Amino acid sequence: MPTVELFFDASSESRIRDLSNQFASFGSPIIRESSVRPHITLLACDSMDVTTASTFLERIATVTPSFAVSLGSLGLFPAPLPVAFLAPKVTSDLLALQARIFAEFSSLAAGCSSLYSPEQWIPHCTIALELSPQHLGFALDACRAFGLPLACIASEISLVDYSPCRQLYSKSLATVRDA
Numbered sequence: 065m066p067t068v069e070l071f072f073d074a075s076s077e078s079r080i081r082d083l084s085n086q087f088a089s090f091g092s093p094i095i096r097e098s099s100v101r102p103h104i105t106l107l108a109c110d111s112m113d114v115t116t117a118s119t120f121l122e123r124i125a126t127v128t129p130s131f132a133v134s135l136g137s138l139g140l141f142p143a144p145l146p147v148a149f150l151a152p153k154v155t156s157d158l159l160a161l162q163a164r165i166f167a168e169f170s171s172l173a174a175g176c177s178s179l180y181s182p183e184q185w186i187p188h189c190t191i192a193l194e195l196s197p198q199h200l201g202f203a204l205d206a207c208r209a210f211g212l213p214l215a216c217i218a219s220e221i222s223l224v225d226y227s228p229c230r231q232l233y234s235k236s237l238a239t240v241r242d243a
Contacts, residue, residue, distance in 0.1 A: 066112050066173070066232070068121070068165050069103040069222045072133070076216035077102050080135070080150070080189060083214075086206045087148060087192035090199045095192065099229050104133070104152060104187050104218070106165045110175025117223055118233040120168055124161075125221050125235035131157040135189055136213035138203060146195045148203055149188035150214065158187060158218075 072080065080102035088096040135150035152158060163182040170176050178184060195203060222234040 065108055065110065065226050066114075066117070067105050067109075067224050067226065068107040068117075068169065069101075069105050069224050070161070070218050071101055071103050071220040071222055071234070073130070073217040073219040076133075076214070079214055080191065080216075083150075083206065083210050084191040086210070087195070087203060090202045091148070091192045091196060092145075092194035095190065102189055102191075103222075103224075104158075104189055105180070106162045106221075107169050107173075107180045108177045109169065109173040112169065112173035112223075114223065114232050116172055117169070120172065121221050121223060121233060122235055124164065125237050128161060128221070128237050130217050130219045130237040130239065131155075133158065133216045133218045134213045135216060138207045138212070139186075139188060140195070140200075141188075145193075146197070146200075147190055148192040148195045149190045150212070152187050152189065153213070154187060162187070 071077070084095050084102070134153040136153050137151045139149050139151040141147040141149070162185055166176065166180055166182055192203070218237065220234055220236050223232040224230065225232055
């Protein structure tokens with residue numbers, strides 16, 4: 065399943081991994097033991113032409129400056145074994161980038177998931193999979209001790225394929241220059 069993902073700068077990525085590693089002590093260690101980088105998924109689809117998608121992401125990255133993302137709260141996707149995530153504060157930069165990606169990829173890719181349409185998208189940075197319900201209190205305590213919100217910088221856009229995780233293309237966002 066190809067996805068378009070927004071990655072963070074190295075410092076932010078390291079801090080997110082630290083929290084995810086705490087979750088692995090009472091939940092599933094899947095994220096800690098995988099090559100998945102902390103990210104916000106902007107789009108998921110069944111298939112796409114990698115060359116065309118990479119060309120589009122190259123254009124987007126050159127005109128999109130890196131921007132601040134505040135991961136401010138713990139969220140859960142309810143499932144038999146919930147997925148825990150850090151929820152970013154929704155900003156116009158984040159919404160505009162995701163809407164542009166979805167609009168463009170709707171014509172470039174096959175089977176774009178409606179969960180990533182701008183009307184349904186729930187921005188999130190997954191930190192734990194298969195979190196046992198009896199560990200929800202530990203998750204909350206870990207976030208309290210960690211100290212949210214976490215100030216991050218969105219710095220890279222990537223095309224990633226899963227099963228197994230393979231980064232197909234990646235480009236740094238434009239650097240913000242002082243005036």
